[in-house]
Amino acid sequence: MGEHIVKSFDDEMKGLSVELVRMGEIVVDQITSAMKALKSRDLQIAERVNKNDKQVDAINDDIEERVMSILALRHPYAVDLRDTIAALKIARELERIGDLAKNCSMRTGVIIEDEKIKGTKKILKMGRQVAANVTAVMKAYEERDAEAALDIWFGDEAIDNYCNAIFETVLTGMMADNSSVNACTQMTFVAKNLERIGDHATNIASAIHFVVTAESIREKRPKSDRTSTTIFLQEDDENGD
Template identity: 40%
Template sequence: MPSDHTVKSFDEELSVLDNSIARMGGLAEAQFAGAITALARRDSELATSVIAADAKVDGLQGEIDQRALKALALRQPMANDLRTIVGSLRIAGELERIADYAANLAKRSIALNQAPVMPSVTTVARMGELVRAMIKDVIDAYLERSVEKAREVWRRDADVDEIYNSLFRELLTYMMEDPRNISPCTHLLFIAKNIERMGDHATNIAELVEFSVTGMRVREERPKQDRTAFAVVEPPATRGGRTGSA
């Protein structure tokens, strides 16, 4: 049987992993919040700093990978401990993708600053705030090993999809109304899709939390509401109810 010293040492290693996930989650959340602020305020300098911050998240992922793989090799954990270590590896990967999307968002916001202000930016920022809260809450759920909190985040992904569906139609309408809107609206569409994907990654983490705690995968169908692949947008009507040019 392992000695008390060995058990304590292993517990400390798991605690370090938790702390690293918390730091990585905090950095990814801050990077995303900065990107949304840069978009709303048309702040290219802030956007540039967000892009540069991505390297810190990548570095933390490398540290987590090394610690987790070392623990797997030396400790040969079982049951809960094994799920915790494998979960930390996978959650780090999800957070790294969130940070990548935040950097992409910041790059798009710099390009948008060269165009007139689009009214849809406010809705995109509101969508971003919903996802930012999901990221924060799902990391809290992981650290607290709370399946209930993880499930609550999991259910909120449907709200993000509903906003994305609405934005998709709105932006396509703007593009059809005036060709000059095509470039800024295209950037906003990519930004909105990046945010929607961040919500998906937060939902993935919620599922990983539940598996780490219970050993069971979520059996319910994920509440996805993204219908943009099937969207049909009618051209804007002209005077007299006719569409198109005469």
């Protein structure tokens, strides 16, 4: 971010960036805590995630006010305009990520009631990867690194593959033991929430790329999500019933 002739404008732009980075750190902690609640079967951690979501919402509101003030009073142009608009977009993406992390934590109570449920290790691994992606994309924002943003954009396919694998594991287990239907259903929702967080991270990457290069990413985002068409048919038993 370049220096401006008017120091107060420079301070406002830097303050906007700092607040956005802080929001990203809180959101990553929300994702990590939601996964920790699931791993440790700790509903108190899950409840903290629910309560802390208000902090994410408050920062989003603050950033929106800052952006509107800059647009109204500073009339930014060129890279400053791109940076200001991108901050608004990124804040909204982070706010949605926070909502999804909260949604994951809210489903913990049902999941941990079933000690036999399969797929927990995979979903925790997916959660770590998603948190790493959000961390990386916010670092790309802080450093205005378009190449790093592209890496996140093209790396989203790995998140989809995690989601596909979890759906296959969980739904297969559900077919084998229908007493786990409720917990398994909640587990698939968590997997989809994490997959959507990955999508929001790529949206942030796209915004960063535009700020730095003034160009949109031309390549289509690679997608491998097959969960909407995943169907499992239970085989007939030996008696043909």
